Amino acid sequence: MTRIAIFNQKGGVGKTTTTLNLAGAFHRQQHQVALLDFDPQAHLTSIYKHIGLDHHKHLFHFYQSDVPLAQLMQPVRAEMMLLSANAELMKVDSHFGRGPIILKKLNHGLNVLSETHPDTDIFIDCCPYVGVISLNAVFASDLIIIPVSSDYFSINSAVKVEKALRALEPVLKRRIERRYLLTRADKRKKMTVEVEQEMRRLFGREVLVTKISENIALAESPRIGKNVFDYDAGSPGARDYMALYFELQDVSKQLPEKAVAVA
Ligand code: ADP
């Protein structure tokens, strides 16, 4: 079970797009995948609303009533599950505080899930703030992917994420493996080139080689409830997310303990 959290405190950088399509790429490569919606705005969940989701099954029950994750996940197609979100997730911070038990709760929940679903890879669409649920996602994951859209404000947000992760490392007593992913890249734009140069200067090898281009198929596909591979497998967006899949196979070899499973 590989666990990847997609995190950035900034909204609109491509977290949900990356969760949907990176999981889609793994699925295309014959992996069993689970998409976990950890954002009370529930954008990822809404992409799959057309399949008739059971509204009684959602992530808040895991926090509120200790319902096992396996009972809350819903199949969206063969070998693909979704753990849906709703606005109640906003209550997690105020209800449960920030003690060590709650901060490790997802890690524990995924350990239990891995007993029955050892071959399922986990993709977590984090919310755009540092609270209990995003800390849970960071603490439970092997790798954090930080999408950074190709505009100047995004560099500031990447620096903030880096500071937040560094502050958490002593708490976790391990390095938090992370990679920055440039999204919405348009190589004709000077800004894209400058943002990439600055990101590589600041974060070096932690910036992924793969970049996600600005692509209409990536913007349109969620609206009709599809990932980009089902919408247009020949699109630049599909090509980029598949390239990301292959790059992550190499990244997995650099990770200290658990590796990203190879197909
Ligand atoms: P976040 O989850 O970080 O808030 P989203 O993934 O929802 O960001 O992306 C914000 C908006 O940008 C969405 O409308 C999405 O369709 C669009 N978008 C994201 N990445 C791309 C891309 N590479 N090309 C075109 N549109 C994109």
Ligand code: MG
């Ligand atoms: Mg989102």
